[in-house]
Amino acid sequence: MTSRWVADLVLGVRLAVGGSRTSWARLALTAAGVGLGVVVLLLAASIGPAREAKSERVRAAALDLAAAAGPLRAREVAVSWQGRRIVGVELAATGADGPAPPGVGRLPRPGEVVVSPELLHLIETDDSVRARFPERVIGVIADVGLPRPKSLLFYAGLSDVHTEGATPATGFGTDQPRPTLLPVYRLLMVAAIGALLVPLGIFVLVATRLGATGRDRRLAAIRLVGASRAQVRWIASGETLTGAVLGLFVGVALFFAARPLARFIEVEGVGFFPTDLLPDPLLGAVIAVGVPVVAVVSALVALRTVDIGPLGLVEAVDQPVRRAWWRFALIGAGAVVLVVISVVGSFRRVMADSVTAVALGAGIGLVLAGTGAVLPWLVARVADRLHPEEVAPMLAVRGLRSDSGMPRVLSGVVVVLTGSLTLQILLGVAAQFTAESALDARSEADRWVLGVSEHTPIRSLEEAIALVGGVQRVSEVRTYAPRGEVPVLLVSTDCAEIAARLGVDDCAPGSAYRTSDGPAVPPVGTRLTVGEQTWAVPEHEVVPGKVPGLFVASGSDPVLGAVPPSELVVVGDPDQAFGDSLLAATGRVDRGVELRSTFQAGQVELFTSLRSGVIGGSVLLTLLAVVGLAAAAVDQVWERRRHTAVLTANGVPSRVLASAALWQSAIPTGLGVALAIPVGLGTAWLVVPAERFRVDWAELATTVATAVVAVLVVSLCTLPALRHAIRPDSLRTE
Amino acid sequence: MSALLEATDLRKSFGPTPALDGAGLSVRAGEVVAVMGPSGSGKSTLLHCMAGILTPDSGVVRYRDVELSSLADGERSELRRTDFGFVFQFGQLVPELSCLENVALPLRLGGTKRREAEARAKDWLDRLEVSDVADKRPGETSGGQGQRVAVARALVTGPRVVFADEPTGALDSLNGERVMQLLTTAARETNAAVVLVTHEARVAAYSDREVVVRDGRSREVEPVR
Structure with missing residues (x-):
């Protein structure tokens, strides 16, 4: 048996x-279709391990700071070049055997630097970068020491002048956990995974169903010579399995063939080494087994709804009408999951829970799958009610009544569109949170804080800053925390800066302030040791606020004036380019100058990379959907060539047939858009907090228009195939 | 001699259109029966009902005293594979398979080993004088060659009844004659009955007797010869 x-x-x-x-x-068409889908699936399955591998390298290269003395002294520095951050560490061994960073053979000595390949390229090709690295390049950091192939990273020997300001370190590598994502980013990621995988599944299904009409005819011929229904199912499974397995091999081959290109591709700071892109073994196994299984199950399900008889009759068996309930039930079930998640708690809180995250992804997936399933039903219902007068739309409507091929294929496009609309809203919300983080970190957009060390040549630095266009004011800020019974932070700066920080308008040299809700300060007259000298707490005014510290408009105070500045506050243009210019200018004087007002750079970078990933994924899937649509559309024309040729033989002009073909795409596309907009926006509305929900109608219109144009262009591309189909020889069947 | 296959008072409608209206036909082992009639008279529907491909709305089809409508789909499929053979005008050969594989197909579906199935298929291709197209696909053969391959496939399992629906309908007269000669000769050699649906008297001339179907009703006529 x-x-x-x-x-x-x-x-x-x-x-x-x-x-x-x-x-x-x-x-070939099926294998190419499934193969492309498999490439995207493998890429998706590699993201987790790739991030993990990258994170491992970052952690391995992180300085392990020591509380007291260690075998190293290190100073982390950052240089900005044309908006890109070049980060590095200046190092010196305190003994004979200072540990070298990962990917570096030996510690660079003063006057030596080891750089990443990308930085070496910049040094070799750009004078301004070379100026910032006067040291001799003694080597290149190996891949194991780089977060990503195009990282701009260096390790330089610590010069004597900075040794005092450097921090003791035991070596490299930290056990600290990875930084966690903002809840809204996790939300976005989960939603993106849900929204991107569903259309991919539909695409793979469509690819395996190419040529279904011809297959049914073939199977009928086999039924005639005595194959039972069960045998026909196995035969159909074998046929589908071949395309799916071949597609799987094509996909795996394409993935590994294209993997080396990863080294050269970096989008908005997101890049991976080829070796990072290795699918998670479990997910890889799921793909290897899942794709053929899904293909076979879809073929079997398709055969359950029709009876292929020996005469080639394809009769509906159990589903005389397209049932609607399960299609809407999918959307309803997804919506219920989303509502429950939002009712259980605020989405920020629940996003910390991985079970809820999976449920959220599943909820969005259900809604999208339901949307894809509703479209063919909706098209059939509408086509039943439409009775156009013109010949072309009439032929199109008749075609749609008898054939669900085009709506089924368009389901993939509509799901991509729906998912894109949901993701657009989520991206908007994530952007709002990111902007807030920025504002939290920097109360005034035009104030840039440069952190300096006690060895930084302040005069040279201020001269360099003065040359940057757009600088309005530079304030030196000195902070000192003298030891005493009542801990206090002394902040000494000019009146302009005090006014900016505390909102006072009566500041004059010698004035002192503390905030009402800030930490207490020692009583007036308390003597404190500042540096090597004694300093008495002056009379001070209490102002509203909670900024910590005793603020002194020091003027010519010799004691506070002797404290080296810890910050320079530069007031200038509020845009990021100004910050980059500042870092570029100060980097020439001292690479160790840090731009502290760069608002939560990590989160912004993360948001940028997430946005890139989501947009990249959407673009890739849209391309896949369009390729699938084109393949399926040509397949449909080919399968229906005899009907088309009969119409031509009966005198229907070819332009009417072409127009009918366009109508046949346009009607389901219009219905798909009408479905995608409310479902996409509705899903986003359920997911994000109501007060955050914003619709960018221009962006929405662009997305919808792109999808519509893509579908219509694909339909136009089928016209040559249609012209071929209307030749009289298409009337022949044998 | 009792009937091998017998249809009695068959009625069959497609929607509101009646195709059979009390038609009947009896076929004995080894005889060739021509079913004649104008287009749309119901002769093909009669053939499909007798072969168990279509189920009549009413009436009985008995094959070796077993009522076909009482058989499950699997049993009817097995009958088509072992006891019945089919030669149609169109759509019977699988275009993806070679002619040899097409002829061996019913045997393979029945579980015969490939080597044996192909050896028997080759014999039949030889007998029907088309062994030169064994490795070609149906689309690469002429109409006459294709129909002879179809005859070989119909006979390869040693069927008791061959159902031929306009087997020469797409052939020129010379090829048509040749196909009919080969079909009836081979059927007689193997003692297979042939139910031959045709509207051409020239083709019906190869039969032992004729039945005319008109407006869904059948009527026996005297042999033409």
Whole structure:
């Protein structure tokens, strides 16, 4: 019995690789379609391990700071170049055997630097970068020491002048956990995974169903010579399995063939080494097994709804009408999951819970799958009610009534569109949170704080800053925390800066302030040791606020004036380019100057990379959907060539047939858009907090227009195939 | 001699259109029966009902005293594979398979080993004088060659009844004659009955007797010869 179904399965494989031009073309189309889908799936399955690998390297390269003395002294520095941050560490061994950073053979000595390949390229090609690295380049950091291939990273020998300001370190590598994502980013990621995987699944299904009409005819011929229904199912499975397995191999081959290119591709700071892109073993196994299984199950499900008889009759068996309930039930179930998640707690809180995250992804996936399922039903219902007068729309409507191929294919596009609309809203919300983080970190957009060390040549630095266009004011800020019974932070700066920080307007040299809700300060007259000298707490005014510290407009106070500045506050343009210019200018004087007002750079970078990933994923899937649509559209024209040729033979002009073909795409597309907009926006509305919900109608219109144009362009591309189909020889069937 | 296959008072409608209206036909082992009639008279529907491909709305089809409508789909499929053979005008050969594989297909579906199935298929291709197209696909053969391959496939399992629906309808007269000669000769050699649906008297001339179907009703006529 077992050998019987194996034989039937093998017969199916034999049919798939029939050898005729048509069967090879069909197989190639299916394999290409499934292969592209598999490439994206493997890429998605590699993201986790790739991030983990990158994170491991970052952690391995992180300085392990020591509380007291250690074998190293290190100073972390950052240089800005044309908006890109060049980060590095200046190092010196305190003993004979200072540990070298990962990917570096030995510690660079003063006057030596080890750089990443990308930085070496910049040093070799750009004078301004070379000026910032006067040291001798003694080597290149190996891949193991770089977060990503195009990282701008260096390790330089610590010069004597900075040794005092450097921090003791025991070596490299930290056990600290990875920084966690903002809840809204996790939300975005989960939603993106849900929204991107559903259309991918539909795309793979569509690819395996290419040539279904021809297959049904073939199976009917086999039924005639005595194959039972069960045998036909096995044969169909074998046929579908061949395309799916071949597609799987094509996908794996393409993935590994394209993997080396990863080294050269970096989008907005997101890049990986080729070796990072190795699919998670479990997910890889799921893909390897899942794709063929999904293909076979879809073929079997499709055969359950029709009876392929020996005469080639394809009759509906159990579903005389398209049932609607399960399609809407999918959307409803997804919506219920989303509502429950938002009712259970605020989405910020629940996003910390991975079970809820999975449920959220599943909820969005259900809504999208339901949307894809509703479209063919909706198109059939609308086509039943439409009775156009013109011939072309009439032919299109008749075609839509009898054939669900085009709406089924368009389901993939509509799901991509729906998912994109949901993600657009989520990206908008994430952007709002990111902007807030920025404002939290920097109360005034035009104030830039440069952190300096006690060895930084302040005069040279101020001269360099003065040369940057747009600088309005530079204030030196000195902070000192003298030891005493009542801890206090002394902040000494000019009146302009005090006014900016505390909102006072009566500041004069010698004035002192503390805030009402800030930490207490020692009583007036308390003597404190500042540096090597004694300093008495002056009379001070209490102002509203909670900024910590005793603020002194020091003027010519010799004691506070002797404290080296810890910050320079530069007031200038509020845009990021100004910050970059500042870092570029100060980097030439001292690479150790740090731009502290760069608002939560990590989170912004994360948001940028997430946005890139989401947009990249959407673009890739849209391309896949369009490729799938094109393949399926040509397949449809080919399958229906005899009907088309009959119409031509009966005198229907070819332009009417072309117009009918466009109508046949336009009607489901219009309905798809009408479905995608409310479902996409509705899903986003359920997911994000109501007060955050914003719709960018221009962006929405662009997305919708892109999808519509893509569908119509694909339809136009089928016209040559249509012209071929209307030749009289298409009337022949044998 | 009792009937091998017998249809009695068959009625079958497609929607509101009646195709059979009390038609009947009896076929004995080894005889060739021509079913004639104008287009749309119901002769093909009669053939499909007798082969168990279509189920009549009413009436009975008995094959070796077993009522076909009482058989499950699997049993009817098995009958088509072992006891019945089919030669149609169109759509019977699988375009992806070679002619040899097409002829061996019913045997393979029945579980015969490939080597044996192909050896028997080769014999039949030889007998029907088309062994030169064994490795070609149906699309690469002429109409006459294709129909002879179809005849070989119909006979390869040693069926008791061959159903031929306009087997020469797409052939020129010379090829048509040749196909009919080969079909009837081979059927007689193997003692297979042939139910031959045709509207051509020239083709019907190869039969032992004729039945005319008109407006869904059948009527036996005297042999033409």
